Amino acid sequence: MNVYAVTYVYAPGSASARDRVRPAHRDHLQALCAEGAVLVSGPLPATDQEPDGALIVVRAPSATAATELLDTDPFRREGLVAAVGVRAWVPVIGGFAA
Numbered sequence: 144m145n146v147y148a149v150t151y152v153y154a155p156g157s158a159s160a161r162d163r164v165r166p167a168h169r170d171h172l173q174a175l176c177a178e179g180a181v182l183v184s185g186p187l188p189a190t191d192q193e194p195d196g197a198l199i200v201v202r203a204p205s206a207t208a209a210t211e212l213l214d215t216d217p218f219r220r221e222g223l224v225a226a227v228g229v230r231a232w233v234p235v236i237g238g239f240a241a
Contacts, residue, residue, distance in 0.1 A: 144202045145231060146182070146239060147209035151197040151218070152226040158195075160223055167217040172199065180212055182239055194225075200232065200239070 153161065161168075175181040182200040189195035203209035206229045218224050234240045 144204060146234060147201050147203055147206060148230050148232040149199045149201055149209055149213060150187070150228040151199070151224045152228075153195050153197075153218075154223050154225040155194070157223040160221060161218065164217050164221050164223065171216055175201075175212065206231065 172181050172184050176184075180201055180203065182202060184197060184199040187193070187196045187198055199213065201209050201212055203212055209229050210227060213219060213227070216224075219227070
């Protein structure tokens with residue numbers, strides 16, 4: 144199984160909706176974590192150069208499967224994610240190293 148870094152860029156003006164949906168979003172990711180698919184996740188706070196978003200590191204057989212794994216995330220279902228990026232990640236040191 145490969146490891147992928149999935150990034151979200153949140154939709155502009157979605158902060159209050161994300162606050163409302165966050166418990167379901169976290170429950171969903173926690174269930175995927177319990178299954179071993181999500182390794183770690185958390186917010187990427189906005190900076191002067193980048194909007195706010197999230198990083199979710201997952202195990203999946205392909206980049207397509209990594210994206211599909213998160214298709215049912217409540218944040219995505221509710222249209223709160225403006226963009227999703229997926230990149231293979233090859234950890235060599237630390238807890239996720241193969």
